[in-house]
Amino acid sequence: MALDPAFLDSAAEPGFFVAAGRMEGEHLAERHSHARGQLFGSSRGVLTVGVESAVWIVPAIHAVWLPPHHVHWAHSHGPFEGWAAYVSEAACADLPRAPCAIRISGLLKEAVQRAAGWPLAPGTPLDPPAARIGAVVLDEIRTLPREPLGLPMPADPRLMRIAEALADDPADARALEDWARWTGASARTLSRRFVAETGFTFTAWRQRVRLLRSLEMLATGSPVTHVALDLGFSTPSAFIAMFRQAFGETPAAYRRRL
Numbered sequence: 070m071a072l073d074p075a076f077l078d079s080a081a082e083p084g085f086f087v088a089a090g091r092m093e094g095e096h097l098a099e100r101h102s103h104a105r106g107q108l109f110g111s112s113r114g115v116l117t118v119g120v121e122s123a124v125w126i127v128p129a130i131h132a133v134w135l136p137p138h139h140v141h142w143a144h145s146h147g148p149f150e151g152w153a154a155y156v157s158e159a160a161c162a163d164l165p166r167a168p169c170a171i172r173i174s175g176l177l178k179e180a181v182q183r184a185a186g187w188p189l190a191p192g193t194p195l196d197p198p199a200a201r202i203g204a205v206v207l208d209e210i211r212t213l214p215r216e217p218l219g220l221p222m223p224a225d226p227r228l229m230r231i232a233e234a235l236a237d238d239p240a241d242a243r244a245l246e247d248w249a250r251w252t253g254a255s256a257r258t259l260s261r262r263f264v265a266e267t268g269f270t271f272t273a274w275r276q277r278v279r280l281l282r283s284l285e286m287l288a289t290g291s292p293v294t295h296v297a298l299d300l301g302f303s304t305p306s307a308f309i310a311m312f313r314q315a316f317g318e319t320p321a322a323y324r325r326r327l
Contacts, residue, residue, distance in 0.1 A: 073191075077103035077155065082194040084157035085203035089185040091150040098143040106156040106164060107141075108210060109133045110173065110181065114149035115288035118142070120168050123219040124236075126281040127170070128323070131216055132177075135168050137161055152185055154206055163211065170216040177209040220277055223266040227252040228259065232274075239279045240301030245271050280315050283308070287324045296320065 072088055091113075109118050110132040118125045118133045120141045125133045135141055137158045145151070156164070180202050187199060195203060223229055231248050235241055248271075249256040263271045279300045286296045297308035312320045 074101075074103065076191050077105050079104070080157060080159065081192055083190070083199075083203075084160050085155070085184070085195065085200075085206065086187065086189055087152055087154045087181055087184040088189070089150075089152040091148075092145055093148050096145045096149070100140055100142045102138050102140045104137050104158045106137050106158070106161040107135045108154040108156070108206075109135070109143065109151070110153070111149065111151040114145060114151070115284050116149065116151055117144045117285065119144075121222075122224075123168065123221050124281075125168075125170050125219045126284045128284055130173055131170050132173050133168065133170050134165055134210055136164065136166055139168055141168075152181055154181055154184070156207065156210075160207060164207065165210070168219075170219055171210065171213040172216050174209055174213055177206060177213065180205045180209070220274075220281055221267040221269070223263065225262050225266060227254045228262055228266060231259070235275055235278050239275070239282045240299060242301055276311065280312060283312065283320065284323075287320055290324075293320045293324070 109127055111127050111129045116127040118127055120139055127133050183202055223232055230252055245259055246256045249259050267274055283296050294305045297305040302308040309319055
């Protein structure tokens, strides 16, 4: 569904609506913001959503909430089918104030699917039954458990150089001492700043980059062995074990669900 950017920045009714669509190839939505809050979800395929301080990979069992006026971008990987729920700024007052990932409940999924079938009539309020469904979606955003699937990005320019290099090439196996020489900082400083700014040690942050990138690669049909070796895991079994620990299933099972 094509949406008028001016409508996304307005307080016009309806205060809640859902847009759904599908794309057969990769698609990139450049950095932008709008006055309405937005909940991103995927029905098929994988979506990457980024803000200034973090990046999320969104598989079909999760959604990402963005409060109003947050600059963000989105990138779908391969064939993709998904949806976005938009919430007026006034209705976001008691919703999460910071971007976050949530686990999709059956109730949220059904309510969003119902709302996606409504015709969008700018300037027209929702009728009472539709307003009740919209209220259910807002309740779910408000109360569902948060999922720690994001990739926090550091602010220190030296750490950001490392983060961007690893995002471009997650298989880069340089030790922290090598990165320290590359940035002109001490290894101790980098180690301390990584924990302070991202909540992860350098090693854990790099592992997270690799795991999140693996979701993208699996969504495009890459074999599990290729994903493991391309991302720098020592063996496919090491990748499978880490993936299962992080996501509760094997990479092959995850790809079958996609």
